[in-house]
Amino acid sequence: MLNYIMEILPSLLSGAGMTLQIFFWTIILSIPLGVILGLGLTSKFKPLTALIKFYVWLMRGTPLLLQLIFVFYGLPVIGIVFDRYDAALFAFVLNYTAYFAEIFRGGLQSILKGQYESAKVLRLTYWQTLRKIVIPQVFKIVIPSVGNEVINLIKDSSLVYVIGIGDLLRAGNVATARDVTLIPLVLVGVIYLLLTAVVTYILGKVEARYSTWR
Template sequence: MSLNYVFEILPSLFQGAWLTLQIFFWTLVVSIPLGIVVSLGLTSKIRPLQWILEVYVWLMRGTPLLLQLIFVFYGLPIIGIVFQRYDAALVAFILNYAAYFAEIFRGGFQSVSVGQFEAARVLRLSYWQTIRKIIIPQVVKIVIPSIGNEVINLVKDSSLVYVIGLGDLLRAGNVATSRDVTLVPLLLVALIYLILVGICTLVLRRVEKRYSYFK
């Protein structure tokens, strides 16, 4: 493996990795808060809202993300809803991961003792104050391992955007492999993914340690 060749293809791989990181970042930033909101709706007593959200979660978790990407980019224009490639990828990823996060947070909310809410009422805290100051800190501690698994999956799932023609990390590696007839680009792609997953793992461990005082 020539180092000159490695340095020659690294810029294109880093450019693809930058797109991968953008999709990863914005999906997390939007889907986690959206997942919390959806989980609150799933545990609410408003039956029509609960039913609609249950159907949404069922659809997102019951169909492959790859199919959802294809539907958002190629299917929605049939009814007049058109997204650019990058926007279509973000919409599909956010909707998909928000559904998974919603189920994770729903389980976290249901694991918190009802006595926590009753104690908050005694202290005359409003519903949203109770959720924000008492319940969510406990729920975060409970769901961190499950959230961590989804975060790591997101790093790898981002490679699916190739199906709608986005130049992510894996696509950059495939282009170089096809052009130069060598597996070196794919080995470098694998190394970059391993580094990204390793960084995420370290950050998640720090977060778990940060919330260890709830033990």
């Protein structure tokens, strides 16, 4: 059994590398976009707020799996063509930006209005107020919710197999079908658990660091 594990482990680790690529780029792109849309959701410009609310409702109200299929197989009908990796990343960023936008909206609305008024007394501009006073507090408030979504992203990344990307789950499925054994899927589960454990540990450290500022 050990020899078999060592034989299939390289392909599983290669698949895990693709999974981590999707994970990291989704985080890097969707969190800043979520902050921007979260600000838009708190805007007094009603048409903008309504448009972002519709986007958030659409992304949160439909399955990520359906969004992946639509981006890769549906958009080419109207002439928009992505390769497999770009389609997966595009769908993931669209989906997670919506969730992060709603999280940051809640964080922004939890900041007392008195803090904005105090910033005006100090003659800070709106953007200075956001950067120096509001955003740091919002990040501290939303860390647990953001952490939950980050952990979900690790597991959701397995959905990219439906458009033929060689991720961790696909590598496990191929080995299982070829060798007629469940060992590859067990190893896939172990790798996902390890990835989740590492991310949970890092998030715990970040949350503990921010908690010292209370």
